[in-house]
Amino acid sequence: MQRILVTGGAGFIGCNFVHFIMEHTPLHVTVLDKLTYAGNLQSLSEVPSARFDFVKGDICDGPLVEALVSRADAVVHFAAESHNDNSLAEPRPFVDTNLVGTFTLIEAARKSGTRFHHVSTDEVYGDLELDDPRRFTEESVYRPTSPYSATKAGSDMLVRAWVRSFGLQATISNCSNNYGRFQHVEKFIPRQITNILDGARPRLYGSGSNVRDWIHVEDHSSAVLTILERGDIGETYLIGADGERSNREVVEMLLALTGHSPDAYDLVTDRPGHDLRYAIDSSKIRAELGWAPQYSDFEAGLRSTVEWYRGNEHWWRPQKKATESKYAGQGH
Ligand code: NAD
Numbered sequence: 545m546q547r548i549l550v551t552g553g554a555g556f557i558g559c560n561f562v563h564f565i566m567e568h569t570p571l572h573v574t575v576l577d578k579l580t581y582a583g584n585l586q587s588l589s590e591v592p593s594a595r596f597d598f599v600k601g602d603i604c605d606g607p608l609v610e611a612l613v614s615r616a617d618a619v620v621h622f623a624a625e626s627h628n629d630n631s632l633a634e635p636r637p638f639v640d641t642n643l644v645g646t647f648t649l650i651e652a653a654r655k656s657g658t659r660f661h662h663v664s665t666d667e668v669y670g671d672l673e674l675d676d677p678r679r680f681t682e683e684s685v686y687r688p689t690s691p692y693s694a695t696k697a698g699s700d701m702l703v704r705a706w707v708r709s710f711g712l713q714a715t716i717s718n719c720s721n722n723y724g725r726f727q728h729v730e731k732f733i734p735r736q737i738t739n740i741l742d743g744a745r746p747r748l749y750g751s752g753s754n755v756r757d758w759i760h761v762e763d764h765s766s767a768v769l770t771i772l773e774r775g776d777i778g779e780t781y782l783i784g785a786d787g788e789r790s791n792r793e794v795v796e797m798l799l800a801l802t803g804h805s806p807d808a809y810d811l812v813t814d815r816p817g818h819d820l821r822y823a824i825d826s827s828k829i830r831a832e833l834g835w836a837p838q839y840s841d842f843e844a845g846l847r848s849t850v851e852w853y854r855g856n857e858h859w860w861r862p863q864k865k866a867t868e869s870k871y872a873g874q875g876h
């Protein structure tokens with residue numbers, strides 16, 4: 545394997561993956577990204593140009609996708625509409641990109657026989673009760689609840705069907721909530737950090753008791769590379785780092801890290817259909833592929849994320865005002 549195509553490489557996880565690949569492998573990377581509101585070329589500005597090129601384009605564009613996929617030894621597919629609140633306000637782009645875009649890519653990979661890794665989410669499994677001792681496993685039933693998670697579930701099913709019916713050389717991963725640098729300010733942790741840096745109060749949906757299972761984005765990158773190198777074709781791997789926290793706990797930690805009172809937040813209108821809790825059992829990838837997360841100290845990871853946003857206002861400032869006016873319109 546020498547050349548990989550990374551879709552969505554100008555987004556949060558995709559750009560972190562490209563940086564990770566540059567640091568840990570000799571691979572050449574081509575990024576295909578449409579540069580929607582969520583894509584930012586500045587996130588790739590420090591990638592060494594000799595091993596990297598960027599193509600602005602849509603994963604739904606069949607001829608473009610076929611040309612790029614046929615030149616690659618492997619495709620790592622991150623491109624998606626990724627934000628639940630947006631999917632509730634306007635679902636159409638989620639159907640186009642997450643379903644039709646994935647279909648377009650796997651058709652191309654099938655024709656050229658290119659290795660394909662599909663990046664997906666734990667949200668395909670729906671949610672768990674707060675006191676449920678179980679966590680999601682590769683055997684959990686698909687029960688998506690939002691337009692976003694329904695389209696990601698559909699894209700997983702397309703990949704599985706292409707493996708079985710056409711012999712697509714594919715693997716799938718379903719990961720929990722990522723945090724780290726280069727995450728759009730619409731997402732929970734960067735929104736609260738940038739609110740605090742702006743002198744505004746963090747905003748918790750509902751009662752703040754919903755639980756997410758946090759993983760550092762570098763650990764997601766190392767897991768995806770592990771699957772690309774050693775995963776078994778046709779298999780699904782769940783990726784998680786045992787990072788369950790309620791949203792209120794996360795906000796209290798951010799307030800403490802920035803020297804504020806732990807109750808200096810506001811409770812705001814809840815998200816319709818808001819999933820209560822996600823929790824990943826990642827035993828399979830650990831036991832079968834020998835992967836383990838490196839970022840076990842969540843508070844230390846949050847501290848360095850706060851410092852990154854403090855030091856990179858030029859990166860997030862242009863997105864902040866439009867994001868907050870969108871939320872104001874939704875009562876959040
Ligand atoms: P993001 O919204 O930050 O980035 C998505 C990227 O895809 C952007 O650069 C955007 O321009 C690009 N894109 C969107 N539509 C496109 C199209 N039609 N053609 C080409 N490019 C397009 O998303 P993210 O948080 O980095 O998520 C990346 C992937 O990881 C997604 O598939 C998501 O479902 C999955 N995932 C995310 C998380 C998380 O916590 N953020 C967790 C598990 C899985």
Ligand code: DAU
Nearest residue numbers: 626627628665666667720721730731732747748749754791
């Ligand atoms: O679980 C993986 C998923 O995690 C990914 O598939 C998605 O792409 C990613 O966006 C994320 O989905 P969530 O809906 O969990 O993430 P979000 O950052 O939108 O919200 C995290 C939690 O915080 C959720 O319970 C809603 C809550 N929230 C969010 C915002 C933006 C708040 O309480 N206040 C906020 O201002």
